[in-house]
Amino acid sequence: MNRVVIVGGGPGGYEAALVAAQLGAEVTVVERDGLGGSTVLTDCVPSKTLIATSDLMTDVSGSTELGILARSASVVDLRQVNQRVKRLAVAQSDDIRRRIERENVEVIAGTARMDGPESVVVERAGGGTERLSSQIVLLATGAHPRVVDSAVPDGERILTWEQVYELDELPEHLVVVGSGVTGAEFAGAYKALGCEVTLVSSRDRVLPGEDPDAAVVLEEVFTRRGMNVLSRSRMESVERKGDSVLVRLTDGREVEGSHCLLALGSIPNSENLGLDSAGVAVDSGGFIQVDRVSRTSARGVYAAGDCTGVLMLASVAAMQGRIAMAHALGDAVHPLRLRTVVSNVFTAPEIATVGVTQKEIDAGEVDAESVTLRLSGNPRAKMQGVRDGFVKLFCRAGGGAVIGGVVVAPRASELIHSVSLAVSTGLTTDQVANAFTVYPSMSGSVAEAARRLHQPR
Numbered sequence: 001m002n003r004v005v006i007v008g009g010g011p012g013g014y015e016a017a018l019v020a021a022q023l024g025a026e027v028t029v030v031e032r033d034g035l036g037g038s039t040v041l042t043d044c045v046p047s048k049t050l051i052a053t054s055d056l057m058t059d060v061s062g063s064t065e066l067g068i069l070a071r072s073a074s075v076v077d078l079r080q081v082n083q084r085v086k087r088l089a090v091a092q093s094d095d096i097r098r099r100i101e102r103e104n105v106e107v108i109a110g111t112a113r114m115d116g117p118e119s120v121v122v123e124r125a126g127g128g129t130e131r132l133s134s135q136i137v138l139l140a141t142g143a144h145p146r147v148v149d150s151a152v153p154d155g156e157r158i159l160t161w162e163q164v165y166e167l168d169e170l171p172e173h174l175v176v177v178g179s180g181v182t183g184a185e186f187a188g189a190y191k192a193l194g195c196e197v198t199l200v201s202s203r204d205r206v207l208p209g210e211d212p213d214a215a216v217v218l219e220e221v222f223t224r225r226g227m228n229v230l231s232r233s234r235m236e237s238v239e240r241k242g243d244s245v246l247v248r249l250t251d252g253r254e255v256e257g258s259h260c261l262l263a264l265g266s267i268p269n270s271e272n273l274g275l276d277s278a279g280v281a282v283d284s285g286g287f288i289q290v291d292r293v294s295r296t297s298a299r300g301v302y303a304a305g306d307c308t309g310v311l312m313l314a315s316v317a318a319m320q321g322r323i324a325m326a327h328a329l330g331d332a333v334h335p336l337r338l339r340t341v342v343s344n345v346f347t348a349p350e351i352a353t354v355g356v357t358q359k360e361i362d363a364g365e366v367d368a369e370s371v372t373l374r375l376s377g378n379p380r381a382k383m384q385g386v387r388d389g390f391v392k393l394f395c396r397a398g399g400g401a402v403i404g405g406v407v408v409a410p411r412a413s414e415l416i417h418s419v420s421l422a423v424s425t426g427l428t429t430d431q432v433a434n435a436f437t438v439y440p441s442m443s444g445s446v447a448e449a450a451r452r453l454h455q456p457r
Contacts, residue, residue, distance in 0.1 A: 001026050002329055005120045005134040006321075007112045007273070010037025011314045012140035012304030014096050016321030020136075021103035023329040028132060029105055030112040030122050036093040038142050039314045042162040045092055047185060049085045050165075051346050054192035058348045061192070065385040076193045079168040086165055114139075114274035117298045121274070135300050136328045139280070139288060140321060141273065143266035143306035151177070151238035151262055157245050158238055158260050161186060171195050171259040175247050177235045178263030179206040181345050184218065186261055188347040191227050198228040198255055200235055200247065207345065211358050211406045213372065213392065214351045218408075221349070221388050230255070238262070268307045285309065292335035294324035302328060311341055339403075340424040344413040349389045352416035355404025355423040356394055368394045368403060371452045373445050375409055380440035386410060391445040393419065393429070399455035401426045409442055418446050429453040 002025040006013045009031030020027045034041050057076065097107065109125040112132075120132045145160035147153060155163045161182055172195070176187040179201030191197040199206065199222065206222065206229065207215040222229055236248045238260050247255040270286045281289045281297040287309030294302045302324035305317030319336060327333045345351040360366045375381040375389040386409070394404035405419035422432050433450035437443045 002136060003134040004028070004136045004138065004325070004328070005112075005132050006030070006138045006140060007120065008037060008138075008140035008142060008269075008305070008307075009035040009096075009107070010039050010140055010142050010305055010317060012142075012317035012321035013037065013138065014100055014321075015318040016138050016140065016304060016325045017100050017105045018103060019322045019325040019331075020329060021100070021105050023325065023331055025136070025325075025329055027103075027105045028108060028134075029100065030108045030110055030120070030132075032109075032111050032125075034090075034093045035096040035100070035107065036089075037140075038144070038162070039317070040092050040096065041089050042165075044314050046085045046089050046165055047161065047182075047189075048346055049088050050081065051185065051189045053081050054189035055348055057192045057194070062385055076170060078170045078193070081193075082165045082167060113272060114278040114280070114301070117278045117301055137278075137301045138294075138321065138324055138328075139273065139296070139301065139303040139307060140305045140317065141269040141307045143268045143312065145262065146265040146267050147262060148264065150236065151260070151264075153262060154240060157240050157243070157258070158262065160262055164261060167259075171257070173198070173257035173259070175200065175245065175255050175257040175260045176263060177238070177247065177260060178265070179203065179229075180209065180263060180265070181207065183261075183263035185346050186263065187227060188218075188222065190261075191222070191225055192348065196226075196228075196257075198230065198257060200230050200233050200249070200255070202232070202234040204231055206231075207351070210345060210351055211353060211392070213358065213390070214353075214406055214408045217349070217388055217390070218345075218347055218351065266306060266312060268309060270307055283309070290320070292323075293327040293333055294320045294336075295327070300328070310336070311338065311343075313341065313343055316341055337424075340420070342416055342420045344416070346413070349386075349409050350407075350412035352407045352412035353405070354416055354420045355402075357404065358392075358394075358406075361394065366394075366403070367397055369397055369399075369453060370394045371449050373449045373452070375442070375445065378440075378442060378445045380442050380444070381409075383440065384410075391415075391449050393432075393446070393449045393453060395429045395453050399429045399453050401428055402432060402450070405446075407446075411442075415442055415446065418443060 004020045004025045006029045122130045177200045187199045234250045236250045245260040279298040288303040304320035342354045372392040389408040392406040402422035429450040
């Protein structure tokens, strides 16, 4: 029987464990903090649970147009919100544990490091050391928030995104440093919950890595809702002063708030893993290098998830883990296709993308046609009082296959699925256009965009 040792129980690790067990392997997962990893316990699941509350607040604040008159202001009990966040995270972790234990996967609480390519040394949480021998090892150790010496988190007033769930009271004024996906999501969420929010962005606009038209819409929404967005502003330092924080910018300006949230990116958990002893190569940022079937430079050693830096999404981590086990255990393998990866920014409105990007088209790297439909013209959007957002489709020249798309809308994470199916299966614009949609519906804009890309024959 094949033996598989998996270091890390996040999406890359536990999904790999399920596949390996299904393929008949003897599987051991070593996890330090709890099954689900940071994705479930401190990152994706908690943040989206918090955002679920903020989305409700956003809906309530915009309900007067629909004829709903608020008799009193809605108030958020952050202590209760965060208790729910942590409760759901633990419940999700427990669900994962029960699932993989039903598949007879052994779970060891502890930390692990490699000692050669076929040996893993485990320091058990309860004490003791164990050596596991295996010809197949998967490293799925994730990543952690990046911090800098000039802005050291204290867990009370200066926080990383893993620490915000310990707050019992809503910050009076939250300064968010970093306007990437994490920074934008938390800034939007806390603004909706009732905070004064200042977003410090070192770039020309928020979400510099996303579709530029989508970023413009979101920044306009942020500003209209009263957020103070400081563009082209780089943090120099963050200092706590009693019950407040002082954020100094490199241009000499200072921003004082009650709390500061640092969203400065992620660092891979690749140190102290014994990678050198196993011959596993990393890049200059410490990310483990892998190919499209998750192989590292060491025979029999695979890696998945944020520690690889391929695309730091839970869905990509899970896919990398599944692909790794299929390849290692001789099952049918479909290498990772980044062109079909769907991502979503959980702001209000959400921003969902798949396939080629506007940046690639503008740079001449991809020859494509596109169309953008504003949601302000969609009948369902009008009924719901939705003005902000759009559907954008990219296709091969001449009304050919759909190769990408962007949806900016409430629940864009759900609407993008039809575009994702088109991209992954090579559907043409006519095939998308000729599929029925419900009237009235937001999804009708996807079909309408496809119709506008039709080329008469």
